[in-house]
Amino acid sequence: MTGPDAGPVTVPSDEVPFDPSLPWRKSRSVALRPEPFGALVYHFGNRKLSFLKSRPLVAVVTALEEHPDVPSTLRACDVPEAQHPAYVTALATLSRSQMIERRTSVPPTTSELAAGPCTEADMRPEEGLR
Amino acid sequence: MTAVLPQRPTGGRLIDQFEYGLDAPICLTWELTYACNLACAHCLSSSGRRDPRELSTAEAEGVIDELQRMQVFYVNVGGGEPTVRPDFWHLLDYAIGHDVGVKFSTNGVKLNKARAAQLARTDYVDVQISLDGATAAVNDRVRGTGSYATAIRALENLAEAGMKDFKVSVVVTRENAGQLDEFKALTDSFGAQLRITRLRPSGRGADVWDELHPTMAQQKELYHWLLANGDGVLTGDSFFHLSAFGEALPGLNLCGAGRVVCLIDPVGDVYACPFAIHENFLAGNVRSEGGFQRVWQTSDLFTDLRSPQTGGACTKCAHFDACRGGCMAAKFFTGLPLDGPDPECVQGFGENALAARELDLVTPKSHIDHSHKGPVRGQPTLLGMPSIPAKICDESPLAGLDLR
Numbered sequence: 143m144t145g146p147d148a149g150p151v152t153v154p155s156d157e158v159p160f161d162p163s164l165p166w167r168k169s170r171s172v173a174l175r176p177e178p179f180g181a182l183v184y185h186f187g188n189r190k191l192s193f194l195k196s197r198p199l200v201a202v203v204t205a206l207e208e209h210p211d212v213p214s215t216l217r218a219c220d221v222p223e224a225q226h227p228a229y230v231t232a233l234a235t236l237s238r239s240q241m242i243e244r245r246t247s248v249p250p251t252t253s254e255l256a257a258g259p260c261t262e263a264d265m266r267p268e269e270g271l272r
Numbered sequence: 273m274t275a276v277l278p279q280r281p282t283g284g285r286l287i288d289q290f291e292y293g294l295d296a297p298i299c300l301t302w303e304l305t306y307a308c309n310l311a312c313a314h315c316l317s318s319s320g321r322r323d324p325r326e327l328s329t330a331e332a333e334g335v336i337d338e339l340q341r342m343q344v345f346y347v348n349v350g351g352g353e354p355t356v357r358p359d360f361w362h363l364l365d366y367a368i369g370h371d372v373g374v375k376f377s378t379n380g381v382k383l384n385k386a387r388a389a390q391l392a393r394t395d396y397v398d399v400q401i402s403l404d405g406a407t408a409a410v411n412d413r414v415r416g417t418g419s420y421a422t423a424i425r426a427l428e429n430l431a432e433a434g435m436k437d438f439k440v441s442v443v444v445t446r447e448n449a450g451q452l453d454e455f456k457a458l459t460d461s462f463g464a465q466l467r468i469t470r471l472r473p474s475g476r477g478a479d480v481w482d483e484l485h486p487t488m489a490q491q492k493e494l495y496h497w498l499l500a501n502g503d504g505v506l507t508g509d510s511f512f513h514l515s516a517f518g519e520a521l522p523g524l525n526l527c528g529a530g531r532v533v534c535l536i537d538p539v540g541d542v543y544a545c546p547f548a549i550h551e552n553f554l555a556g557n558v559r560s561e562g563g564f565q566r567v568w569q570t571s572d573l574f575t576d577l578r579s580p581q582t583g584g585a586c587t588k589c590a591h592f593d594a595c596r597g598g599c600m601a602a603k604f605f606t607g608l609p610l611d612g613p614d615p616e617c618v619q620g621f622g623e624n625a626l627a628a629r630e631l632d633l634v635t636p637k638s639h640i641d642h643s644h645k646g647p648v649r650g651q652p653t654l655l656g657m658p659s660i661p662a663k664i665c666d667e668s669p670l671a672g673l674d675l676r
Contacts, residue, residue, distance in 0.1 A: 173371075175296065175343040178280055179289040182298065184345040186396075189373065191298065191345070193286055 160234035162212035165245040168203050172241050176200070183241050192241055199232060206233075206242060278579050287524065290532050293578035296342040296568065298532045301546040304332070304360065305352040305538050306642035309381050312404075312415045313652040314443065314484060316547055317537070318475040319352040320644035326538040329359045331559070335536065336363070338564050339372045346373035350546070352538065352642075355382035361390075368396045377402055377441055379419060380426025388429035392436075400441040400467060401426050406454035410447050414484070417650035431462045439467045439506065446483070449490040452497050456505070467506035470513075473605040473615075474547040476643065478635065480654060481606070491618055492517065513598035513614045516591035527600050530555065530577035534568065537640075542567045544577060547601035550638045584611025591619060598622075607635040 168174065171187035180194040194200050202219050209215040212233060216226050236242045280292040307322035308315075327335065339347065347367065354360055355378050367374050375398035383391075383399075391399055401423050405411030408420035430438045440459040442448065448455075452468070459466040473481035486494065495514040498507065502522045509523035524532075529545035530553075536542055540558040543549055555574050556567035568574065581587060586597040597603075598614025606615040607629055613621035 173343060173345065175345075177289075177294055178292070179283075179286070182294070182343075184343075186345075186371070189346075189396075195286060195289075196283065 160230070160237050162230050162233070165207075165210055166212065166215075166233070166237070166242050167207035167245050169240055169243040174200065174204065183236075185239070185241060188240060190239055190241075192236070192239060199229070202229060202233070203236065203242060207245065278582075287526050288580070290524070290526055290528065291578070291580045293531045293574065296344050296565075297534055298344075298528070299346050299348060300339075300344060300534050300536060301348045301350060302335070302536045303350050303352060303538050303546070304354040304363070305357045307356050308351060308353040308379075309356060310353065310379055310416050310419055311644050311648040311651045312419075312476070313480050313654040314404075314414060314445070314471060314475075314477040315643075316472060316474040316477055317350075317352065317549055318638065318641040318643050320648070321642045322352075323539055323642060327540050327558075329362065331540070332359070332363050333366055335540075335558055335564060336367045336370050336372055338558075339367075340370040342565055342568075344372060346375060348546075349374055349376035351377075353379055353381060361387075364394075364397065368394065373397070375400065378426070379415070380423045383426035383429055385429050385433065388426070388433035388435060391430065392433040398437065398439065399430065399435065400439040401430075401464075402441050402443075403455075403458075404443050404445065405448050406451040406458055410451065412650075412652070413447065413654050414445065414480075414652050416648070416652050419650070427462045427464065431464070438462075438464050440464050441467045441469070443471050444468050444486060444494060445471055446486050446490065449486045449494060452494070452501075456501065465506060466504070467508065469508045470510040470599070470602075472547040472599065472601050473635075474601050475549065475638065475641075478605050478637070483654070485616060488618070488620075488623075491616060495521075495618070498522075510599075513595045513616060514618060516595040516618045518594075520594060525594065526596055527598075529553075529600050530574040534574075536564065542571075544573065545601060547599070548604065549640050550604070550636060552604070552636070553601075581611060584609065585621070586611065586613055589613075589619070589621070604636060607633050 169185065171185055173184050173186065175182040175184070180196050181200045183192040183194060194203065198219065198221060202215055202221065205219055206215050209218055212230060213226065216229055221229055233242060281288060303317060305322055305326055306317065306319045308319040311320055354376055364374055373396045377400040380401050391397060403411055403420070403423045404414050405420065411420040412418065427440065440455065442455055455468070456466050471477060471481065471485050491514060494511070495517045498505070498511060498514065498521055499519060507523060509525070511521060512523070512525035515521050515525050529548060534542055534544055534555070535546040535549070536558060537549060542555045542558060542564065544553040544555065553573065555571035558564045558567065560567070581597060584597070586592050595614070597611065598617060600610055602615055603610055603612065606626060608615055608625050613625050615622040615626055
């Protein structure tokens with residue numbers, strides 16, 4: 143199995159630490175598009191584009207809303223215990239970019255279209271793309 | 273499909289995954305019409321006259337429906353001048369209503385105060401105003417007399433309407449490369465965002481490329497400027513060939529043609545990228561059976577483009593991982609081999625390759641040309657043609673006045 147890397151993130155200034163013991167879900171403004179390597183993630187609210195680089199991570203993100211917290215989600219998705227910390231790190235990245243949200247949270251506000259490769263997409267891929 | 277196609281690796285860098293293509297484009301460019309009120313000297317699509325075969329409103333809606341099904345979350349709309357299509361505003365609303373965000377490029381001709389206010393009220397739309405000089409003198413020589421004033425008026429209208437995050441879109445040329453700071457200041461003054469992209473020898477751009485493409489010294493300055501300012505400036509990831517100077521630029525340093533992007537032209541033809549309107553890069557048409565999805569997923573051309581480059585002169589270069597051989601369209605339209613260096617290779621290999629071309633080489637020319645056939649009001653003076661004044665006053669404030 144490959145690492146659960148998540149793609150681009152921008153850290154908001156009012157960031158609160160990611161708490162895996164809380165209930166999470168894929169943001170309601172987010173669409174996942176399956177791809178051979180994982181999924182393309184699009185946030186209709188802030189128009190950020192991101193990528194999930196493994197299919198197991200896609201399964202975890204999708205399953206979050208069915209479980210009371212992150213550890214139970216990871217167990218339900220058969221993620222080996224040794225990989226839990228890496229998954230928590232990836233989910234923390236996704237929460238910073240608002241791709242996943244606390245199940246009680248309010249929808250985020252809008253900003254701008256991620257666009258381009260020469261790509262003509264004007265993307266700002268970070269570590270995930272290097 | 274042939275048996276020798278390389279297998280997609282599992283895991284690794286996303287850029288390596290992208291070389292094998294995606295099930296749907298990340299985004300695509302969609303040129304709605306070849307009609308344009310301007311006659312820019314470097315037009316990538318040789319636009320001017322509308323093509324009678326352009327997609328109807330219903331056909332365009334069909335394409336949007338398909339993009340929604342394929343989860344293409346936004347399109348870059350251009351032309352021609354897209355806003356001269358009478359159904360432009362309808363298609364804009366239709367796309368947004370179907371989860372396909374729109375980022376459109378315009379010279380600003382239709383962006384009056386009312387349209388600016390309408391756009392400011394519309395979520396999920398981005399506007400790019402094209403400007404190729406920070407001053408009227410530099411801009412109008414390439415884009416035509418009066419085009420600077422038109423663009424500035426549109427920018428003023430958008431700012432006044434409270435539009436957020438609109439863009440000023442600049443093609444970097446030899447004549448404006450020294451104006452980057454001025455572009456940034458001008459853009460900031462409207463509360464807008466600067467977007468700079470690379471000049472390609474595509475369309476009419478082929479006719480002026482020798483004269484307009486940045487010099488090596490300008491490329492180096494541009495590279496350092498992007499390293500210093502890159503986070504606040506969009507580039508469409510078009511300058512990835514500059515990464516061979518040393519440091520990787522922000523963005524995807526990869527040719528996305530047929531892999532993660534493509535072009536749908538006004539008549540529904542699907543090309544590998546917006547800068548490759550030539551039959552060699554034509555993958556199919558959205559009107560054919562199976563529509564856009566079949567073209568994207570199964571066309572022979574796109575299948576061929578979806579494998580990493582393994583041969584050619586560039587793969588042996590120490591900088592290959594940085595620039596990946598550069599821009600396919602730039603090589604093609606300057607008559608260079610696609611697996612060799614980019615004509616603007618910053619290691620100098622492009623200049624050598626250009627010099628080594630056969631003397632009798634005829635560079636490939638697209639048979640798609642919608643350029644205006646007669647003179648155009650305010651046409652660019654770059655080509656040495658006499659300009660027809662856009663208004664009498666553009667020539668001289670006293671022209672036509674009998675002062676006696």
